[in-house]
Structures are given as structure tokens and as C-alpha cells.
Amino acid sequence: MPTEFLLIPWLVIIVGTTFIVWRYTWGLPLIEVSISTPTVAVIVPIKGTSQTTEAFLHALRHQDYPAYRIIAAVESEDDPAFGALLRQAGTPGAPLEICVAGLAQRSGQKVHNLLAALALLRPEDEIVAFTDADTLPQPLWLPRLIAGIVNAGRPAVTGYRWMIPADDRLSSAALAAANASIATLLRVPYVANACWGGTMVMRRTTLERIDIRRYWDGALSDDLQMTRALRDHKVMIFSPRQSLLPAPIAMDWRQAFAFGRRQYQLILTHDPDLWLLAALGTAIPAFSFVLAIVLLLQGSVFALCVLALAGVLGAVRTQLRRRIVTALWGRELTSGLAGFWTIDRWLRPLWWAFHTVCVFSAPGSRRISWAGVDYIVRSPQDIEVIRWPESFSEQPAFSPSVMNAAPSFNQKPERP
Secondary structure, three states: OOHHHHHHHHHHHHHHHHHHHHHHOOOOOOOOOOOOOOOEEEEEEOOOOOOOHHHHHHHHOOOOOOOEEEEEEEOOOOOHHHHHHHHHHOOOOOOEEEEEOOOOOOOOHHHHHHHHHHOOOOOOOOEEEEOOOOOOOOOOHHHHHHHHHHOOOOOEEEOEEEEEEOOOOHHHHHHHHHHHHHHOOOOEOOOEOOOEOOEEEEEHHHHHHOOHHHHHOOOOOHHHHHHHHHHHOOOOOEOOOOOEEEEEEOOOHHHHHHHHHHHHHHHHHHOHHHHHHHHHHHHHHHHHHHHHHHHHHOOOHHHHHHHHHHHHHHHHHHHHHHHHHHHHHOHHHHHHOHHHHHHHHHOHHHHHHHHHHHHHHHHHOOEEEEOOEEEEEEEOOEEEEEEOOOOOOOOOOOOOOHHHHOOOOOOOOOOO
16 A cells, blocks of 8 residues: 555646646636727747748738737848748738848847847837747737736736647647646746746836846747746736637657757756756656556556546546637637547547656757757857758648648637
8 A cells, every 4th residue: 555655646636737727717718808909019030931821920910909010020031931921011911010130149049039129119119029920829819918918907928829730640639738738737926937938918118127138138048038037027927818829730759859858958947946847747647657557457446546537537637628729719629629639638648758758858968959050058048059050941831731720710719
């Protein structure tokens, strides 16, 4: 029996996370209408193109909000994204300004692009929002965020990606399942919350007060440095439950591992405590699952009960996440992800193991590859660019099914 006690932390985790996901579903979708419409500048760094680039730009320029403009920052006019932006600027939609940032010399290219875009802010820009070009923002994305700032008086609002497998590969679904387990975690201001670069929104006065240029100088990660700046200035970071943003993905195992490892390399560099929390959160279930199997083979009834409970609660969490997707983006998207839900439920040990490997591979190297450029990261603001890409290659191509997997922006979200 003493060995079986080692399974108790896993029991606590699976019960606690199930409650947290259930709590996430309460009241979704929340109806938020901003009581005022201050002028917003949306900054988006972009590099390369993919099959969803045009859909992203069209969606971003057709938000259900009357007073916003877009500043898109690219590295060079040779970047295919520059041509895509020029074509998009000639069509109806929100005003689009293109910023050519040039090559980064001592920081990440994304951060360099963002710093260049900040120089184009105007005095009338009351709120500044940031997003990423590998997402598909539904029309209510921006108004929901602005309502969080204006109605609730929050100083800073962030969100998180909800990965949508855009092909039938097991690797894409495993990465999306691991990401979904993070997206529905509890986020508490000052305690366990961090900015995500795909959704960061705050008043212009807040952005200037935290002096983000100083924190981005020489940095590779935009969002973790934004988190640090807000915390240093005692500004709370809020994550409204409906601030999730769809992000189509299509990756083989090598690409999925590179993505997952990079995320945890950055976290380990910027916030070792958060990395340790992630390490415990992935290692305990993985170790406990193996231990439970061993004990079961030895005839342990307790291990059998734990495994059964883990299976039941895992299925419950899958159903709850389906409710979240349905509430935010409609039943059409939920139905289109049938394969993903199957993998999320029945192949849980696989994506648990994948997630654990990504976390524990982070301490192995300070070399990070991102968007065709390699970096040596010594500290949050001490990096070295060690290789430039020879040419601008397209981002990983999505299969044609990506547009079928994307949210239907013409449908209203349904209550679960």
C-alpha cells in the first residue's frame, strides 16, 4: 500500500484540472458590449506567408469594432508577407499601415518588428493591441478584448491560442491536445498568469508606463518580456475566459517537437518557476500512469480504480472542452474536429508523453531556432543571432482542409 500512495498526487491533479475545465465553461459565451469605443491600434508582426495568411488579414481587417487601425511590421520588402499586405491594403477593410523594420541586429526578429511598429503609434491611439499572423480572429475577438479594458477597467488583458489541427496527422492532433490542456488552466493575476503574444491589449498610457521598449531591447520573447514588464510595474494581467483565439496548425513530429521545445526553452530562460510548475504538472501524470500500470499487473485494485477514474475524468474534460469550442465558435467547428476529440480522449498517454518530452528537453540547449533564424539565448535580454535565412521561405503549408477546420465567422456562437 505505501507504493500506491504515490498515486495520490495524480488523483489530486486529475480531479483539480477537471474542476478547473468545468469552471471554464460557466456562462460561455459571455455577452460583452463595450460601453465606449476608444481608438485602437492593432500591431501584428508577420513573416512569410501560408495558406491562411489571406484569411488572417481579411479577418483582422473586418472586426466588429468601429474605430481601429492595423500596423503590420515585416522584416523586408523581399518578404512574401510584404506583397500579401500590399494586396490586402487595396481591398475594403480597416486601415492597414505597413512597417518595414529591417534586419534585427541584437534581438529576435519578431521583437525588432514590434519595436519598429511602436514608432508608428499616433497620439489618438488610446488602446494598443497585439496579435500574431498564424491565428484566425473571429469578428468578436477585438470588441471582447476592448470590453475587458473599458467595461471592467482592467489594465491589461491577454488571451491564449486554441490550436486547430488543419490536417489528419497524429502529430498535429497531439500538439493541439497538449495545448488545449494548457489553454483551459486557471490563470490568476499576480500568481499564475502570463501574456501571450497573439493577444495582448492595454491602454496606451499603460504601455508607456511600463516602458516596454526597455524590456524588449535585446530580447527574443515578446510576451514573456511583456509579462515581466507588467509585473515589475505591479500591473495585473487578466485573461477573460472567452479571449481564446483559434490557431490552425499542421506539423509533423519534428516540427511539433521543435515548437513545443522552443516554448519551454523560452519559459525556462524567463521564468524558471513557471517551467518548474510545468515540469511537475507533466512529470507527475506520466510517472503515475506508468506506476499504476505496473501496480495493476501486480494485482493492485487501488491502481485499477485510479486508472478507471483517470479515464472517466479524462473523457469528461474532453467533453467540457468541446463545450468551450462550441460556445465560442459554433457547432460546425466542433463537428469538424471529430478526429482531434478522439485523440484527445483515447490517446491521452501519447500526448502526455509528448508534452513531457518537450518540457524536459528545454534545459538541454540555449540554442533556439525560430522562423528560419537561430539564436543563442544567454539571458532574457542577451541573445546572439548566429544564422540568417538565405531566403524567405513560406511558413509550413496547411492542407486545403484548414479552411474547413477554421471557425465559421458567419455563425453566432452557441451556448453549450
